[in-house]
Amino acid sequence: MLKTGILNPALLHLLARIRHTNTLVISDRGFPFWPQIETIDLSLIDGVPTVPQVLAALRGNFVLGRAWMAQEFLANNTDATQAAFKNALAGVPLEFEPHVDFKKRVPHAIGLIRTGETVQYANMILESA
Template sequence: MLQTGILNPQILSLIARVRHTNTLVISDWAFPYWPEIETVDISLTKGMPTVLQVLELLKPNFKIGRIVQAEEFLSTNPDEKIKAFNTAFEEIPDCIIERPSHIDLKKQVPSAIGLIRTGDPTAYGNIILESV
């Protein structure tokens, strides 16, 4: 029986299928539904869990080479929130951060292996992780 790390069987199954250059989306609670890709909804309530909490649990077992986040994230969130995301991203060695418009970010979603929907209310806090 698993006792540490990610315990959710759907998330474990989803990330086990990620290979080189595949992508995985971690979204906020209001992110649109995408019928083309598997969605694991772990939103418990507004604010639980957050995108960053899920990212922290993925880091030990998911080699991330690129993170995509909407450029609007920078103009709609307080400095403290931006700093928290930037700090989390900087802890990933050799990771490239891209910030296209939220329209262009959403164009990348259908090609993802899957999507994990959180309860995070952060405006434009959605991220796409690309494996190395």
């Protein structure tokens, strides 16, 4: 029985298949369903878990090379919210791009983790180093 780290077997299975330069999406609760990629739904209630909480859990098992978020995240969220997300990605190069372009990257991901996040445009794409 697992006692520490990620306990969700579906999430562990997904992470085990990610290789160098593969991508993984962490999404908010309202992100569209993408039938062509595996989705692990961790949402419980509004705000549980959050994108930064999931990212913190992943960082022990996932080597991040870079990340992308939508430019709209910057325009729609407070400085404090932006800082919390940037802190969760500490040391990882983060690029912002229009949400339309961000969504074009999604079908190329190995998988998507849906959270209960309610922050607008909180979605991120993570590239494995």
